[in-house]
Amino acid sequence: xxxxxxxxxxxxxxxxxxxxxxxxxxxxxxxxxxxxxxxxxxxxxxxxxxxxxxxxxxxxxxxxxxxxxxxxxxxxxxxxxxxxxxxxxxxxxxxxxxxxxxxxxxxxxxxxxxxxxxxxxxxxxxxxxxxxxxxxxxxxxxxxxxxxxxxxxxxxxxxxxxxxxxxxxxxxxxxxxxxxxxxxxxxxxxxxxxxxxxxxxxxxxxxxxxxxxxxxxxxxxxxxxxxxxxxxxxxxxxxxxxxxx
Numbered sequence: 525x526x527x528x529x530x531x532x533x534x535x536x537x538x539x540x541x542x543x544x545x546x547x548x549x550x551x552x553x554x555x556x557x558x559x560x561x562x563x564x565x566x567x568x569x570x571x572x573x574x575x576x577x578x579x580x581x582x583x584x585x586x587x588x589x590x591x592x593x594x595x596x597x598x599x600x601x602x603x604x605x606x607x608x609x610x611x612x613x614x615x616x617x618x619x620x621x622x623x624x625x626x627x628x629x630x631x632x633x634x635x636x637x638x639x640x641x642x643x644x645x646x647x648x649x650x651x652x653x654x655x656x657x658x659x660x661x662x663x664x665x666x667x668x669x670x671x672x673x674x675x676x677x678x679x680x681x682x683x684x685x686x687x688x689x690x691x692x693x694x695x696x697x698x699x700x701x702x703x704x705x706x707x708x709x710x711x712x713x714x715x716x717x718x719x720x721x722x723x724x725x726x727x728x729x730x731x732x733x734x735x736x737x738x739x740x741x742x743x744x745x746x747x748x749x750x751x752x753x754x755x756x757x758x759x760x761x762x763x764x765x766x767x768x769x
Contacts, residue, residue, distance in 0.1 A: 565663045567729060570617040570630070578617065579607040581627040584652055592688045593650045595708070616671055620660055628655040631664035633672060643678040649691065665694050670726055674718045682711040 570578065582590075582603045590598040598606075610617065616633040629651040636644050647668050651660050672680055682700065684691045686709045692702055695711035702711045 565620060565660065567618050567620055567664060567667045568734070569730065570619045571612050574617070574619065574627075575607055575610065577625075577627045578610070578619070578630060579604060581619075581630055581652070582607065582650065585650060586653065589650065589653065592685055592691075593648065595683070595685055616668070616675075618664055618667055618671075620655075620664070622655075628652045629660040629664060631668050633668045635675070635677070643676060644681060645672050645675075645677045645679075646681045646683065648682075661690060662694050662697075665698065667729065669698065669713070669715060670722050670729075673715050673722050674726055676718070678715055680713040680715055682713075684709055684711070 582593075582598075583600060585593060587597060590603070594602070594606075596602075610632075614635055614637065616635075618631045618633070619627045620629040622628050629649070631647065631649040634646045634648070636642060647665065649661050649664050669680060680700075682691065682695050684695075686692075686704050686707055688709075692709055692711065695713065696702055698713055700711040700713035702709055
């Protein structure tokens with residue numbers, strides 16, 4: 525059993541790392557500010573109930589982004605088959621929602637179906653064009669690494685086109701070994717064992733994401749209610765106007 529002091533220190537560190545992510549290491553970022561800017565990115569675990577939104581997210585990718593995500597020119601039918609066969613019991617799917625409950629970024633952490641390779645997993649990510657430049661891909665990668673470590677994964681694998689520089693940069697920055705073979709590249713990242721810190725960080729982030737999602741649902745319901753009331757009022761005004769004529 526963990527000592528209370530150790531438990532709360534780990535909990536505090538998990539919360540600190542979620543609220544204060546690592547600062548951008550580029551010189552320009554350091555010139556803007558010497559301290560990291562507090563940023564909270566709610567990343568929610570997705571299940572079968574989110575399949576429709578996952579499909580909508582992937583269908584919203586333009587042809588170039590579909591090519592980078594899947595490694596081929598994925599048609600709408602290819603994407604629908606992909607989402608229909610997602611195994612939510614075996615794999616982990618993570619997503620970032622905006623305030624309109626649109627899935628703007630998602631990641632797929634796929635575990636090997638072979639029991640002999642249960643310590644390996646593959647990572648894939650997609651971000652809508654309008655949500656680029658906010659570090660969502662990197663944050664989803666960090667979340668997947670943390671989850672994989674807690675699940676006992678020792679090797680994270682990324683297969684990407686060599687032209688997918690954004691994904692390969694994320695892998696290299698994490699310390700992955702990248703091997704290029706023509707138009708395709710493979711990245712391998714050895715993961716350290718899970719720790720109390722990673723387990724607490726996962727718990728904190730999951731709770732934060734659930735609360736954030738619940739608030740967004742309530743806000744969306746409230747906006748829909750207001751829109752309905754405005755429509756009723758508009759109809760009443762039009763009715764009074766016609767009766768006065």
